[in-house]
Each structure stands twice: as C-alpha cells, then as structure tokens.
Amino acid sequence: MIAMLKIKVTSIPIRYQGKRYLPGDTLNISREHLNEKYMKVIGKTGISEDMTVAELKEYAKVKGIELGDATRKDDILNVLGGE
Numbered sequence: 001m002i003a004m005l006k007i008k009v010t011s012i013p014i015r016y017q018g019k020r021y022l023p024g025d026t027l028n029i030s031r032e033h034l035n036e037k038y039m040k041v042i043g044k045t046g047i048s049e050d051m052t053v054a055e056l057k058e059y060a061k062v063k064g065i066e067l068g069d070a071t072r073k074d075d076i077l078n079v080l081g082g083e
Helices: 053-063 073-080
Strands: 003-009 014-016 019-021 026-030 039-048
Touching (some): 026 039, 039 053, 053 073
Antiparallel strands (some): 003 026, 003 039, 014 019
16 A cells, blocks of 8 residues: 655645645655655645545545546546645
C-alpha cells in the first residue's frame, strides 16, 4: 500500500501530475515523490495509490468531494489531491 501524504509547498513553485503549486499550497502526493527541500509533510491522507477506482469514488462520496468529469484513476487521484 502506497500511502498518500498531505504536504505544503514551502519555498518554490512545484509541478505535480501536470499541475503547478505555489508556496503555501497544499496537496496530496505519494511518499516516493516527496522532496523535503521544497515540501513539508503536514499529515497523511485516507487514500492510497493502491485503491481501486470504485474505492476512490466511495472515498470521495463519503468525504463529499465532487469528482466532476474524473473517471480514470489518475484523474480521480488528482481531484482528491486537492481535497
């Protein structure tokens, strides 16, 4: 299971999964992408990259997160990354 971390961008803008994040922004990333030089871990999320699409959709439903047009796993993870 690859746990997702909630991080805060600390010093310079970063790009993650095609989206740009500025210092102060928060997002969810996988541990393997953590770079503590530019990010600070502020918590863990309840989601994991090992979850199925159905599990991710259920998680979003329970948390009241609107997925919009996201249907693929990567797209859903991107939406949940900004929860």
